[in-house]
Amino acid sequence: MLNKITRPLSRLVEQYLPDPFVFVTLLTLFVMTMAIIFTPATPIETVQFWGRGLWSLLTFAMQMLLVLIAGFMLANTRVCAKLLNGLATFAKTPSQAIILVTLVSMFASWLNWGFGLVVGALFAKALANKIAVDYRVLIASAYSGFIVWHGGLAGSVPLTIASSGHFAESQIGILSTSDTIFSYFNLVLLFTMLIILPLLNRAMLPPESEQVLVDKESLTEPPTAARNRILTPAEKLEEHPILGILIGLLGCGYLIHYFVVQGGGLNLNIVIAIFLFLAILLHGSATNILQSLQQAIKGGAGIVIQFPFYAGIMAIMVNTGLAEQISAGFVSISNAQSLPFWSFLSAGLVNIFVPSGGGQWAVQAPIVIPAAQALEADIARVAMAVAWGDAWTNLIQPFWALPVLAIAGLKARDIMGFCLLQLVVTGTIIAAVLSFV
Numbered sequence: 001m002l003n004k005i006t007r008p009l010s011r012l013v014e015q016y017l018p019d020p021f022v023f024v025t026l027l028t029l030f031v032m033t034m035a036i037i038f039t040p041a042t043p044i045e046t047v048q049f050w051g052r053g054l055w056s057l058l059t060f061a062m063q064m065l066l067v068l069i070a071g072f073m074l075a076n077t078r079v080c081a082k083l084l085n086g087l088a089t090f091a092k093t094p095s096q097a098i099i100l101v102t103l104v105s106m107f108a109s110w111l112n113w114g115f116g117l118v119v120g121a122l123f124a125k126a127l128a129n130k131i132a133v134d135y136r137v138l139i140a141s142a143y144s145g146f147i148v149w150h151g152g153l154a155g156s157v158p159l160t161i162a163s164s165g166h167f168a169e170s171q172i173g174i175l176s177t178s179d180t181i182f183s184y185f186n187l188v189l190l191f192t193m194l195i196i197l198p199l200l201n202r203a204m205l206p207p208e209s210e211q212v213l214v215d216k217e218s219l220t221e222p223p224t225a226a227r228n229r230i231l232t233p234a235e236k237l238e239e240h241p242i243l244g245i246l247i248g249l250l251g252c253g254y255l256i257h258y259f260v261v262q263g264g265g266l267n268l269n270i271v272i273a274i275f276l277f278l279a280i281l282l283h284g285s286a287t288n289i290l291q292s293l294q295q296a297i298k299g300g301a302g303i304v305i306q307f308p309f310y311a312g313i314m315a316i317m318v319n320t321g322l323a324e325q326i327s328a329g330f331v332s333i334s335n336a337q338s339l340p341f342w343s344f345l346s347a348g349l350v351n352i353f354v355p356s357g358g359g360q361w362a363v364q365a366p367i368v369i370p371a372a373q374a375l376e377a378d379i380a381r382v383a384m385a386v387a388w389g390d391a392w393t394n395l396i397q398p399f400w401a402l403p404v405l406a407i408a409g410l411k412a413r414d415i416m417g418f419c420l421l422q423l424v425v426t427g428t429i430i431a432a433v434l435s436f437v
Contacts, residue, residue: 002200002204002421003204003205003206003207005421010418011417013420014414014417018413019412020306020398020401021305024306024309024310025309027313031313031317032047034322035320038325039321039322040320041319041320041321046320050313051312053311053314053319054309054311054312056315057311061304061307063268063269064114065303066272067117067118067271068296068403069300071115072118072295072296072407073279076279076295076296077292078282084122085129085130088100088123088126088127088130091130091131092131095202097127097138098141098201098202099198099199099201100127101120101123101124101142102141102142102144102145102197102201104119104123104145105142106145106148106193109145110152111152111154112154113150114272116146117403117404120142121404124139124141124142124408125219125408128214128216129216129219133213134205134212135214136414136418137205137418139410139415140201140204140415140419140422142404142408143395143404143415144201144419144422146391146394147391147395147422147426148190149391150391151181151186151387151391152181153181153265155181158175158177158180158384158387161174161180162174162176162177162180168365168369171369171373172369183380185381185434188433188437189388189430189433189434192429192433193426196425196426197422197425200421200422201418201422238285239285241284243285244280244284244285244286245281248280251277251280251281252278252281254277255274279292303402303403303406306399310355313353314355317353317363323353323354323363326349326350327346327363327364327368331343331367331368331371334375335375336375337435339377339382340378340381341385344386344430344434346389347360347364347385347386348389348392348427349393350363350364351390351392351394351397355399365383368383368386369382389430392430395419395423398412398416
């Protein structure tokens with residue numbers, strides 16, 4: 001239905017969107033130039049900010065790598081493979097596959113963004129193995145569900161302002177999640193996305209003659225050759241499942257205590273722990289675990305090399321005041337009714353250069369909070385506008401697509417043409433709800 005729009009968009013992106021590493025290097029040079037032109041920072045200061053900031057996301061980079069690896073290892077177990085394949089049988093046609101993967105990805109991302117990225121991509125592969133469907137649209141649909149994460153249970157902004165001792169508590173106090181995540185306008189927005197996004201993705205399917213299918217053999221790893229000799233004591237220990245079962249049970253015991261006794265919630269480290277300990281438990285033997293690890297780690301190279309560059313860009317944006325200038329510019333043209341809309345747009349723009357929900361709130365909160373107070377605007381709505389703006393432009397930010405692309409075996413240019421249309425439609429929905437609901 002939308003093929004006349006997506007076809008030229010896809011061709012344009014395929015021709016002109018470079019590899020994500022080239023994109024981040026060009027983005028680095030662009031941000032440096034803008035900072036030197038529009039802020040008081042000198043070229044030397046800008047380079048120093050960049051150099052010192054390169055390593056500020058090392059912890060987060062390792063977390064992202066572990067989300068990818070542990071999630072892949074879990075899905076690579078026989079139990080999870082059967083679950084994903086069983087769920088995939090509910091889709092009988094390409095259209096049903098697109099709708100189903102979008103819904104699964106949205107629900108998983110609403111629970112936790114890391115969980116959503118991995119589960120969506122792995123489920124898409126399971127569907128592609130059963131149904132002849134355009135693989136680009138399928139993976140783009142799996143990635144599109146990620147847009148709801150900041151309006152979900154693990155949203156950085158709403159959880160931050162609901163926590164005692166957050167950096168803006170003296171200004172706005174503690175805002176309950178009933179005012180943000182479970183507010184009327186946020187629930188309306190989530191429900192609208194739940195209806196519109198699957199239908200949009202289904203409408204982007206090209207005619208059968210133009211579909212790009214994946215080689216199903218590439219979706220499965222070749223079987224490992226068995227050892228046809230007498231094993232040494234060390235090799236017997238590697239083959240025996242007892243160690244994996246013990247460590248897996250210990251990890252699961254800790255997680256049960258964390259949730260039941262401590263009343264803990266989902267965060268990135270806990271998601272990694274769930275993936276990792278379940279993977280170890282279900283794989284059993286060290287041999288199976290390490291073989292799965294070798295398969296999983298192949299897709300992590302892009303994450304390892306690109307995160308320092310995005311950290312450097314964030315450092316330039318924050319330390320030179322460039323991000324603050326962008327936010328302040330949007331705020332200056334706002335009133336009480338339009339502030340959520342302009343905060344949403346400014347957050348979407350800043351997110352291209354500062355792709356971190358928590359980091360972005362630290363940059364924009366000192367601008368939007370005083371503005372909301374001066375204009376007597378709804379602070380909770382403004383905060384969620386920043387959250388949705390951050391999530392919105394993730395659709396065209398290769399940074400967040402890296403785990404999905406690594407699992408799927410695609411390049412950013414393969415899906416970004418479809419993501420551009422998703423960006424326009426979802427942006428219109430978010431802006432309308434923030435402005436009128």
